[in-house]
Amino acid sequence: MSLPLQALCASAGAPVYEIGSRCLPWDHQAALVLEFARSREVDVSELLADCQLQAGSLLSPQQLLALLAALQRALPSPDTPFVLGQLSLPGPTGLASQALAQAGSLYEALQTLVNYAARLSPLLTPRWFQHGDELIVLWTAACGVGAAQRSFVVDMQMSALTGVCQWLGGERLPWRYCFNRTRPRDISQQAVYLGHSLQFDCHVDAMRLPASHLHRPWRQAAAAHPGNFAALSLERGADVGARGRGLLAAIYDHLLPRYREAPGLDEVAEAFGLSSATLKRRLALHGTHYQAELDLVRTHVALYLLLLQGCSNDAVAAELGFHDRNNFRRSFKRWTGLAPSLVG
Numbered sequence: 001m002s003l004p005l006q007a008l009c010a011s012a013g014a015p016v017y018e019i020g021s022r023c024l025p026w027d028h029q030a031a032l033v034l035e036f037a038r039s040r041e042v043d044v045s046e047l048l049a050d051c052q053l054q055a056g057s058l059l060s061p062q063q064l065l066a067l068l069a070a071l072q073r074a075l076p077s078p079d080t081p082f083v084l085g086q087l088s089l090p091g092p093t094g095l096a097s098q099a100l101a102q103a104g105s106l107y108e109a110l111q112t113l114v115n116y117a118a119r120l121s122p123l124l125t126p127r128w129f130q131h132g133d134e135l136i137v138l139w140t141a142a143c144g145v146g147a148a149q150r151s152f153v154v155d156m157q158m159s160a161l162t163g164v165c166q167w168l169g170g171e172r173l174p175w176r177y178c179f180n181r182t183r184p185r186d187i188s189q190q191a192v193y194l195g196h197s198l199q200f201d202c203h204v205d206a207m208r209l210p211a212s213h214l215h216r217p218w219r220q221a222a223a224a225h226p227g228n229f230a231a232l233s234l235e236r237g238a239d240v241g242a243r244g245r246g247l248l249a250a251i252y253d254h255l256l257p258r259y260r261e262a263p264g265l266d267e268v269a270e271a272f273g274l275s276s277a278t279l280k281r282r283l284a285l286h287g288t289h290y291q292a293e294l295d296l297v298r299t300h301v302a303l304y305l306l307l308l309q310g311c312s313n314d315a316v317a318a319e320l321g322f323h324d325r326n327n328f329r330r331s332f333k334r335w336t337g338l339a340p341s342l343v344g
Contacts, residue, residue: 004129009253015244019143022058028093061143082193085159093119098230118244125249137207142246144286169218178202255297265290299335
């Protein structure tokens with residue numbers, strides 16, 4: 001059975017960063033957050049003291065999350081993640097931002113965003129594929145985002161992609177949004193910044209769009225930047241760290257092509273050059289464990305087969321390597337809380 005595995009995964013050999021890795025230049029995301037805080041009249045020194053940060057050259061994803069949490073406490077306005085998201089892309093991330101700003105089509109923009117997510121979206125990893133006449137962008141964890149911040153970060157990244165596409169393309173694209181959360185009481189901010197095509201309780205965080213927009217030229221961008229020299233520089237290795245993958249994203253990349261055989265912890269640890277105990281410990285630092293990461297990949301495959309391919313329970317069970325559909329049904333209910341027949 002054909003699955004869009006290659007489109008969802010990074011190329012082998014990408015450098016891996018972890019939740020505590022000091023790999024994010026201070027003048028990128030941190031500077032953006034602080035500038036936004038100043039624009040809303042938040043005392044930046046108090047903000048830094050709240051998250052126990054000092055201005056420096058590099059910070060970790062964990063420290064960036066702490067800074068965002070401090071911003072949420074200092075500025076609990078419901079529009080904060082959406083406005084911050086609109087400001088974050090193309091953003092101040094050096095060559096990666098320049099390459100994104102010079103994209104001549106949605107396809108080029110998505111390729112840039114995916115290839116250089118370590119600079120442009122270090123907390124959530126974007127993955128995209130085409131299914132028939134529809135384009136789907138799936139957001140997965142790069143290094144682990146706690147439940148308390150997940151909605152904030154997802155809203156920020158969806159707003160970022162929505163905004164940069166509108167800016168570069170000169171029009172608001174008809175995105176449809178899927179959220180892996182229950183419907184909040186107030187969705188007015190999502191409606192303002194994302195639109196009214198919102199679906200909750202989806203088991204994935206994703207954006208969907210007619211694929212006809214994928215290769216349509218962005219004339220304004222092409223006219224302003226006849227050659228994407230920043231992208232060429234990145235391809236030649238000018239910023240090796242830009243191709244980095246968060247540990248959870250890298251594990252997802254490794255597991256997805258192997259979803260059927262469901263490799264064990266020992267096998268995956270060996271592939272990453274780690275002992276089983278070390279990988280287990282590092283996953284714990286990211287707020288997760290190996291079985292949860294394996295279940296996530298298999299859940300996404302099952303949802304793809306059920307919802308997009310229209311496969312029967314028996315076919316999905318067989319594709320995932322279950323001996324019968326009852327075993328698959330029990331596992332799927334453990335993964336999602338629902339029977340396969342109730343997902344839609």
